[in-house]
Amino acid sequence: MVTLVQQPCDGLAATRASVEAQAYPNLRHDIILRTDGAIRFPLIVADEGYDALLILQPGDLLAPDALAALGLQFLLSGADVVVGIRVVFDAGPLGLDAPAAPPGTLVDPAPPDGPLAPFTGGEALLKRSCVQAAGGLDPDAAHPVAALWPRLVRQGAVLARVGRPVLLHSAPGHAAPAMGSGLSVASLTDQGPLGGAGIAHRRLCDALALAGHTVSDHCLAAESPPAAAEWVERFPRTERTLSQGRYDLIVAGNLHGATRRTTILERLTRAVPVAAVLHDLFPVTGRCASPSGCPIIPEGCDARCPSPNAYPQLLPQRIASVYAEKQAILAEPDGPLLLAASAWTESAARALAPRETRVDRIDLAFPTGVFRPRSRAALRRELGLPADDVLVMFAAVIADAPSKGTAELTAILRRAVRPGLRFVVVGRLDDPDSLGIPDLIAAGPIGDEATLAAWYGACDLYVTASRQETFGQTPVEAGLCGTPTIAYRATGLATAVLNGVSGRLVPLEAGALEDALRALIADAPERQRLGALGRIALESRNSHAACAMRLNDVFVARGILPAAAGTGRIRFAPEMLSTFAMAQDRAPGRTGLIPSDASRVVRLARRTKHALVGRDMPPWLRRILYAVATLRRMLRPATRGEVR
Structure with a gap:
């Protein structure tokens, strides 16, 4: 790390203190006079004892854990340049922004400047060998990294991002210009922000709003009850509002709680572009949400469906026609754009949808300031949990749902029972005794994020035996709280859990999940390592800002946003800062996530x-x-x- 200074130099003490506070073990911080830069810079760039470089200005501060986040992404991605979010401040925060270029090979030679402040490079970790190959740093340039940028592009440098603040950039006397207007977005769901898919959709739309877009919510259940879903496919009031509302984009979530058909999307695409988020695979099947392992789906869905009475239910004789209808809608030139939150879901959508269907990857958003590590001992006292036992948690909206692998998991947990080990279940569970797990701690359904985060943080491990997830939100929530996950390397869980970083992924083999669980129960240091790394990596990938940046990439590539939105910098509303754990005034967690426990x-x-x-x-x-x-x-x- 290098800070270029002139004499006298204001702000250097604060810069140095922020670097020391990183407690990063493999770090050298050089304070270099500009007059000495011509001699010192070439020596630093040529020193093979170091992997990466970061250039700061006096007065700039590294955000808490910035080097850990940048360094971990540097190792995981292998990129030449890793950038994060910049907070521009004077007496207080003026705004947040980040380079808008998508991950991958850099294309635009213009340095990523923006209206908040010039690009000085303090939010960019540079691979030393790439800098050397590009000709090194110019000590005479006002901002050496900005001057280097065009040469990095010519060098074919590869960019990676972290979606969290890494630099607090000092801009004394600067007045932040107003944010430009973004897209006008309509969010369309069946039953609003309830349940797993509803929660994920609401968080995604929150990310859009924090990136300067205007988002309004529309719920089909307000017009037709869920019990009518199998027989209703038109929603005149909602469709009229959306078609005539001058929206730039409709972002649809799950609809099968209000209708078993997707014809509403076809009608809406005639007036407004539609992006459908694949919280499950209902838009590409005859009726089911999770067709993994279905014997007939490779040939097309029809009356042979093995589970027509499972939610979302549909009479067998209707399945073939609904399937053909969905396929035709997706094949239309202006058909819905499908957004997938995991590599498996993207692959499954491409395999099941017509070849013409547009499918893109996104990252889901999580409130990383709510789901954050806290003192495990304090949380256990607060929740009345045993202080010294190893606590293993599993959870779902319906905790004993067969689709979550409950029978397999409970059998594993019953075999693992021993003194000093307790199991915690969160979610709706009408009869906890039916699971047969001695001394099971049943928390019931938890409807607010802060309380849910406390339960995650109080536990030592999270485990799931599910094999059917388009993503897997609970492992990410647990990981953000510093609790590692054990799961199968299957479906969306292979994306949700970062193997060796936020948990352990095991093959779909008999005994593999149980063996991994027993190993981590016995290995407290490894649990702590995974908890620490997982928190850093998941905050970088699944913050609201990371989600907004990934959506920005997609919208630019698909022409929903102009090409200019993919250059320079992407800017966030000042409220984005409150979503991070580092903020002094953190946004509170949401409530009413799922229905409260029934009578x-x-x-x-x-x-x-x-x-x-x-x-x-x-x-x-x-x-x-x-x-x-x-x-x-x-x-x-x-x-x-x-x-x-």
Whole structure:
């Protein structure tokens, strides 16, 4: 690390203190007079004892853990340049921004300047050998990294990013210009921000808003009850609002809680571009959300579907026509753009959708300032948990859902029981005793982010036996709290869990999950290592800012944003700072994520239903619920503008 100074030099003491506070073990910080730069710079760039360089100005400060974040991404990506977010400040924060270039080979030779402040390079970690190959640093340049940038482009340098603040850039006397107007975005979901998919969609839309876009929410359940989903496909009021609302983009989430068809997306694309986020694979199948292992889907969905009564249910005789309809919608030239949050989901969508379908990768957003490491001992006291036991957690909205691998996982946990080891389950669980796990700690459904983060942070390990995830939000939430995950190397979990960094991924082999669990239960130092690295890596990849930057890449590539939005810098609203753990005033966690725990009567009714007809919903029961919902809707007073 180099700080170029002139005499006298204001701000150098603060810069030096911020570097020392990194506590980075393999670091040398050189303070160089500009008059000595011509001699010192070539020696530094040629020194093969160092892997990377970072150039600071006096008065600039490194954000907490900046070097750890940049260095970890440097190692994981192998990139020549790793950049992060810059916070420009005077007496207080003036704004946040970051280079807008997408990851990959640099193309634009212009240094990534922006309206907040000139590019000085303090947010860029540079591979020393690449700098040397590009001709070194110019000590006479006002900003040596900016002067180097065109030569990095000619050198074919590869860029990587971290989506968290790394540089606090001092701009005394600077007035921040107003942010430009972004896209006008409509968010469309079936039932709003409830459940796993609803939570993920709301966080993604929050990221768009913090990047300067205007987002409005629209929920199909406000127009038609979920019980009618199998028989309803038109939503006149919502469709009229969206088609005539002068939106630049509609971002659709899960819709199958309100309709089993995707024709609404086809109608909307005639007026507004539509991007559909693949929280599951419903848009590309006949009816199901997770077709992994389905024997008929390679040939196309039809009445042979092995699970027509599983949610989202559809009568077998309708499956073939709905499947053909969905495929035709995706094949249209202006059909919906599909957004996938994992490598597996992207691959599955490309395999299941028509060849013409547009599919892009994105990263989901998480409130990294809420899901953050805290004192494990203090959290256990707060929650009334045993102080010294090893606590292993598993969780889901419906904790005992068969699709989460509950039967396999509980069998593993029962075999692992021993003194000093306890298991914690979070989520809806009507009968905890049915799992047969001695001394199980059942937290129930948790509807607010701060409390959920406390439970993650109080536990030592998180484990899942699921094999059907388009991503896997719970391992990321756990990892952000410093709790590593053990999971199968399967579906979206292979992206959600960074193997060897935020947890352990194991092959789909008998005994592999149990062996990994037992090994980490016995290895406290390895748990601590994974917890520390996982927090850093996941904050860099899954912050609101990281999500917004990845979406910016997609929108520019697809022409939703102009090409200029992919050059220079991407700017964030000042409120973006409050989403990070380093902020003095952190944004509070959201509440109302999932329905609160049901009454004893409702739990008993669910257990009775499961005992009589199983977890699936047979057609006769669906028709009864539809009739009841229709009758209730007819009897209540009509709202203004409602079409019945």
